Amino acid sequence: MKQSLSPRRRRWIFAVRGLMVLAAGLTCALVLFLLGYVLVRGIPHISWELLSTAPSVLADWDGILPDILNTVYIVLAAVVIVVPLGAGAAVYLNEYAANRRMVSVIEYAAETLSGIPSIIYGLVGMIMFCGRGSSLLAGALTLVIMNLPTVMRTTQESLKTVPQSYREGAFGLGAGKWRVIRTVVLPGCVDGVITGCILAVGRIVGESAALLYTAGFGHALNGLWKGLQNSGATLTVSLYLYAKEDGKFDVAFAIAAILMALTLLINLAAAAVGRYFRKRRSL
Amino acid sequence: MKKAKRSREALEIAVHGVFLLLGLITVGCVLAITVYLVLSGLPTIREIGLWNFLFGKEWASTAADPRFGILPFLLTSVYGTAGAILLGVPVGFLTAVYLAKAAPPKLRAALSGAVSLLAGIPSVVYGLVGMMVLVPGIRKLFGLPDGASLLAGILVLAVMILPSIIKVSVTALEAVPPEYEDASLALGATREETWFRVSVPAARSGIAAAVVLGVGRALGEAMAVIMVSGNAPNMPSLFESVRFLTTAVASEMSYASGLQRQALFSIALVLYLFILLINAALNYFLKRDKEGGK
Numbered sequence: 001m002k003q004s005l006s007p008r009r010r011r012w013i014f015a016v017r018g019l020m021v022l023a024a025g026l027t028c029a030l031v032l033f034l035l036g037y038v039l040v041r042g043i044p045h046i047s048w049e050l051l052s053t054a055p056s057v058l059a060d061w062d063g064i065l066p067d068i069l070n071t072v073y074i075v076l077a078a079v080v081i082v083v084p085l086g087a088g089a090a091v092y093l094n095e096y097a098a099n100r101r102m103v104s105v106i107e108y109a110a111e112t113l114s115g116i117p118s119i120i121y122g123l124v125g126m127i128m129f130c131g132r133g134s135s136l137l138a139g140a141l142t143l144v145i146m147n148l149p150t151v152m153r154t155t156q157e158s159l160k161t162v163p164q165s166y167r168e169g170a171f172g173l174g175a176g177k178w179r180v181i182r183t184v185v186l187p188g189c190v191d192g193v194i195t196g197c198i199l200a201v202g203r204i205v206g207e208s209a210a211l212l213y214t215a216g217f218g219h220a221l222n223g224l225w226k227g228l229q230n231s232g233a234t235l236t237v238s239l240y241l242y243a244k245e246d247g248k249f250d251v252a253f254a255i256a257a258i259l260m261a262l263t264l265l266i267n268l269a270a271a272a273v274g275r276y277f278r279k280r281r282s283l
Numbered sequence: 284m285k286k287a288k289r290s291r292e293a294l295e296i297a298v299h300g301v302f303l304l305l306g307l308i309t310v311g312c313v314l315a316i317t318v319y320l321v322l323s324g325l326p327t328i329r330e331i332g333l334w335n336f337l338f339g340k341e342w343a344s345t346a347a348d349p350r351f352g353i354l355p356f357l358l359t360s361v362y363g364t365a366g367a368i369l370l371g372v373p374v375g376f377l378t379a380v381y382l383a384k385a386a387p388p389k390l391r392a393a394l395s396g397a398v399s400l401l402a403g404i405p406s407v408v409y410g411l412v413g414m415m416v417l418v419p420g421i422r423k424l425f426g427l428p429d430g431a432s433l434l435a436g437i438l439v440l441a442v443m444i445l446p447s448i449i450k451v452s453v454t455a456l457e458a459v460p461p462e463y464e465d466a467s468l469a470l471g472a473t474r475e476e477t478w479f480r481v482s483v484p485a486a487r488s489g490i491a492a493a494v495v496l497g498v499g500r501a502l503g504e505a506m507a508v509i510m511v512s513g514n515a516p517n518m519p520s521l522f523e524s525v526r527f528l529t530t531a532v533a534s535e536m537s538y539a540s541g542l543q544r545q546a547l548f549s550i551a552l553v554l555y556l557f558i559l560l561i562n563a564a565l566n567y568f569l570k571r572d573k574e575g576g577k
Contacts, residue, residue: 009473017475020378020381023373023375027375030442031398031401034409035400038408038411038412088305089305092303092306096306102306106310112313112562117529117554119503120532121316124320127323128315149309176294176295177299206404208406209406209505212537239407240510243407243414244509244510260404263400263405264400267403270399271396
């Protein structure tokens with residue numbers, strides 16, 4: 001077969017194949033380089049003391065425990081708020097909305113939201129939520145708007161996989177709409193909600209531009225409740241501050257390595273959850 | 284009995300109302316963002332003058348006689364995005380074809396895992412690596428006094444838009460009906476010819492959407508470019524320190540007040556209009572892709 005190809009065609013095929021492999025190789029190399037470089041530069045500076053203490057100007061010491069806690073708080077607050085809102089919106093679109101124009105308006109709005117750059121969210125969040133100065137809660141609310149489309153989309157996708165016959169069966173037994181949603185539809189879309197959660201957590205952990213002027217720069221060690229009301233830097237924001245403002249690259253790389261590990265973990269979790277639910281669905 | 288029925292109906296209506304409200308939240312958010320940006324951005328543009336604002340070549344917000352011309356930022360954002368697209372799209376496109384069509388299953392799984400990881404890396408980490416690797420590298424390679432430049436910004440952006448381009452293109456390429464490819468193979472085309480002359484043209488709307496998405500990502504990125512591009516309000520030049528629209532907002536927000544602060548909102552408004560335009564384009568291509576797939 002190959003013999004019959006003209007030399008020109010063969011050259012073209014050879015070139016195209018080479019370019020493809022080159023591009024894929026480059027992409028791979030970039031990922032490996034980023035991963036390796038950040039881990040190699042960062043891991044030596046991670047110590048138990050760094051992770052378990054707060055920074056102190058007097059002792060000239062940079063601990064990142066407050067930053068870790070702030071990240072946890074903001075993730076918790078944002079996810080707790082965004083999940084009911086996003087899942088509810090998805091339920092409305094998939095179960096209630098009869099008006100096609102309404103559906104397309106809502107979907108267009110969600111697409112617009114997911115395209116808006118985070119710096120604009122930061123700015124608008126600052127005007128909307130920071131009447132009394134920046135706080136973790138203001139940051140979390142900003143992140144809620146940012147992640148609404150994500151949770152909505154994943155929930156919507158899994159709602160579409162709930163078989164219509166389940167709903168019809170429940171209706172046939174005399175259940176009302178709300179009862180059908182509560183007992184048949186919602187349990188069927190758990191996978192979408194969980195996937196949405198994981199994606200949202202990933203985005204929140206990596207977000208910085210939207211948080212700079214909403215959640216602020218605080219490094220104080222607080223409990224959950226007090227932490228939410230005070231300004232606090234998450235891991236990404238303090239990486240930025242350490243690297244850009246203070247020039248403390250050791251701490252910055254340590255945080256970068258932690259963030260890299262978290263990203264890796266979140267990716268693996270998302271893949272595992274996807275596999276688990278696919279398997280369960282096919283049973 | 285009748286009472287029970289009536290209260291059940293009331294419950295149904297209430298629940299319907301709650302879900303309707305939840306559904307409308309996204310619309311409310313978009314409206315709120317638009318209104319806030321217009322209200323806080325427009326008056327300043329009027330005060331400075333639209334022409335002076337958009338096409339003024341000088342930004343000196345803290346000078347005694349302040350100037351608010353954002354042409355340097357506008358052009359930097361346009362050039363930076365164009366550069367990132369120029370570098371990122373060929374690599375992303377070819378990787379996507381390889382991933383969707385050519386790669387053996389094991390390699391394919393590994394590669395798409397790598398692409399997801401690339402998408403998940405926080406932008407400040409890109410910024411940090413750019414600061415420590417790219418900036419000194421550019422300084423040495425080109426013998427500059429400082430490597431923080433438009434070029435560094437373009438390179439970082441090119442890497443950052445790769446995953447969006449690859450993912451959307453792969454989805455589009457995978458949705459090409461196998462009959463098209465089978466027909467082409469049966470007519471004697473080789474696999475490579477089939478991928479590039481049949482599959483790619485069939486998926487062109489989706490690939491266009493991928494490029495538009497990349498444009499949006501590059502235009503909106505703030506933290507990574509603020510760390511590598513030097514942040515001086517110069518007119519764009521490849522080897523000079525520059526400031527993007529996004530970084531202009533981010534860098535002065537912490538200490539701005541009065542007209543200067545208002546001007547930052549105006550910049551955000553300009554950026555927002557750009558993004559709305561890009562979203563409209565993205566929507567157009569995605570819709571066309573969906574219709575083409577049917």
